Amino acid sequence: MTGSASSPTILAPREIKLHLLGLVLFVGLLGLWYWLSTGARAVPTLIEMLQDDDPSTRIVAAEQLGQVGPAARAAIPRLLAQATEDGNQHANTTAAAALKSIDLTSARQVMTHFMPRLQDQDAQQRRTACAVLGSLGPVAKPAVPALLAAGHDPDELVRRNALMALASIGIPSPPIVAALLEGLRDSSSLVRQTAVTQFAFTVPLTQPVVTAVTPLLNDPNRSIATLARSALDKARPDDATQLESLGLMVQHSAARDYALHQLAQLGPAAGDALLPVLPLLQDDRPLIRYLAAEAIGAMGVSATQALQPLRLRREDPDPVVREAVAEAIAGIEAAMAPAESSGKAARP
Amino acid sequence: MIATTPETSLRLRVLTRLGFWGAVIGGLLLPWGIMLAVEVVVHQVPFARAWRSFTLHLFAPGYNFFLIGLLTAAPFVVLAVLILLHLGAAPVQDPLIARRRTLGLAGAGLGMLVLAGWTHLEVLLHPDAQGALAYLYLPVILLASMPIGYGLGRAIARILLPRPPA
Numbered sequence: 001m002t003g004s005a006s007s008p009t010i011l012a013p014r015e016i017k018l019h020l021l022g023l024v025l026f027v028g029l030l031g032l033w034y035w036l037s038t039g040a041r042a043v044p045t046l047i048e049m050l051q052d053d054d055p056s057t058r059i060v061a062a063e064q065l066g067q068v069g070p071a072a073r074a075a076i077p078r079l080l081a082q083a084t085e086d087g088n089q090h091a092n093t094t095a096a097a098a099l100k101s102i103d104l105t106s107a108r109q110v111m112t113h114f115m116p117r118l119q120d121q122d123a124q125q126r127r128t129a130c131a132v133l134g135s136l137g138p139v140a141k142p143a144v145p146a147l148l149a150a151g152h153d154p155d156e157l158v159r160r161n162a163l164m165a166l167a168s169i170g171i172p173s174p175p176i177v178a179a180l181l182e183g184l185r186d187s188s189s190l191v192r193q194t195a196v197t198q199f200a201f202t203v204p205l206t207q208p209v210v211t212a213v214t215p216l217l218n219d220p221n222r223s224i225a226t227l228a229r230s231a232l233d234k235a236r237p238d239d240a241t242q243l244e245s246l247g248l249m250v251q252h253s254a255a256r257d258y259a260l261h262q263l264a265q266l267g268p269a270a271g272d273a274l275l276p277v278l279p280l281l282q283d284d285r286p287l288i289r290y291l292a293a294e295a296i297g298a299m300g301v302s303a304t305q306a307l308q309p310l311r312l313r314r315e316d317p318d319p320v321v322r323e324a325v326a327e328a329i330a331g332i333e334a335a336m337a338p339a340e341s342s343g344k345a346a347r348p
Numbered sequence: 349m350i351a352t353t354p355e356t357s358l359r360l361r362v363l364t365r366l367g368f369w370g371a372v373i374g375g376l377l378l379p380w381g382i383m384l385a386v387e388v389v390v391h392q393v394p395f396a397r398a399w400r401s402f403t404l405h406l407f408a409p410g411y412n413f414f415l416i417g418l419l420t421a422a423p424f425v426v427l428a429v430l431i432l433l434h435l436g437a438a439p440v441q442d443p444l445i446a447r448r449r450t451l452g453l454a455g456a457g458l459g460m461l462v463l464a465g466w467t468h469l470e471v472l473l474h475p476d477a478q479g480a481l482a483y484l485y486l487p488v489i490l491l492a493s494m495p496i497g498y499g500l501g502r503a504i505a506r507i508l509l510p511r512p513p514a
Contacts, residue, residue, distance in 0.1 A: 011436035037407045
């Protein structure tokens with residue numbers, strides 16, 4: 001074949017080279033397969049999968065479309081239908097979560113569809129509404145008042161889902177933390193466990209939370225006590241190292257949305273992380289621009305130097321981002337006003 | 349030195365080629381095969397459904413079976429290159445060298461196969477939140493086990509294939 005028969009070695013050098021070349025080609029083919037099956041190239045196939053009879057196929061397709069991000073715009077109509085009309089709750093939540101990464105306006109449409117269902121007669125409808133609103137994350141901020149009301153629902157699963165949704169939305173932080181603190185005293189152990197879980201894994205800790213969670217270390221329910229321990233062992237927002245690591249995460253695309261969401265929940269305490277957040281007002285992804293505006297707005301007076309960059313984003317192509325930018329400007333200016341007036345009053 | 353017959357030489361050549369491609373393809377297919385087998389045999393899922401679910405999760409975020417296959421295959425590709433360069437470059441005129449090298453490489457390959465197979469089965473049969481970390485450590489563990497397996501294979505070869513007295 002390659003002269004091996006006359007070679008002094010088992011394989012002739014030429015054949016060894018050919019095999020190595022074959023290996024390189026094989027690896028190249030695998031790379032091509034991966035490239036064709038991921039990113040924007042996979043969108044047409046994934047849209048077809050959204051119409052599959054099997055819910056697990058629709059769920060996986062929605063998850064993958066969410067990963068693709070704004071390049072999966074062609075999937076918006078199908079995802080909207082899945083989020084609002086599919087009979088499977090997991091299919092609803094994954095489609096809603098995908099829309100959040102693709103198009104904020106569509107995600108808000110899902111929110112508008114489910115908000116009235118929080119008052120539905122059927123408890124299952126209310127539970128699903130909470131779950132879907134939670135899957136939209138911070139984009140569902142306008143649904144917070146309705147979810148706070150759902151936190152007092154007579155059905156314990158609705159209350160549990162409402163608390164989970166509130167923790168997932170996370171902003172504005174004060175009323176959400178207050179609702180979760182109330183959840184720690186709920187008559188249902190399921191709701192109490194859900195509330196403490198959010199402090200252990202999702203919501204940043206504040207001093208009132210530490211005070212409220214500490215007695216739970218002696219809770220007769222062992223899982224609640226363990227979760228309380230996890231929450232109290234978690235890094236505090238006033239920990240400079242924690243803030244520094246969030247600032248670093250903001251600069252890495254893999255954890256950017258998580259870090260921005262955490263900073264938005266920390267409020268003025270996150271002021272030191274302003275500089276790495278500012279360039280994200282120009283990010284390609286609307287969700288990142290939205291979260292950046294929310295995080296900066298929550299910093300209040302410590303984000304004064306962000307006013308100019310925020311004003312430049314007043315004409316952002318995404319209406320939801322524009323709204324968040326306007327709110328952030330108004331919030332910072334409002335925070336500056338008392339600071340300025342107290343400064344004037346102090347002057348002789 | 350033992351003289352080589354053309355038949356022995358041909359057999360060694362075929363063995364080298366098979367070893368090379370077997371390590372590359374086998375390393376890639378091993379985790380996927382185990383995933384399918386666990387679904388069908390342990391979870392009693394019909395093959396067609398297991399296959400569909402497998403292809404669905406091949407590139408799915410949070411599952412990425414494709415990446416798991418690549419991570420497991422990487423050390424086997426190193427083994428394949430070793431087979432090619434170490435066994436393929438053995439002198440034809442002294443088949444004892446080639447046979448000893450074959451046993452050494454077979455020891456390395458077998459050890460890696462058992463370790464990779466056991467790890468994948470453990471992760472799938474006893475799933476837990478940190479289980480997927482095993483997929484990240486596995487390539488390093490397999491690479492570390494390669495010289496150990498090779499050494500064992502060579503030691504066995506010294507016992508089974510002693511060099512005849514001159």
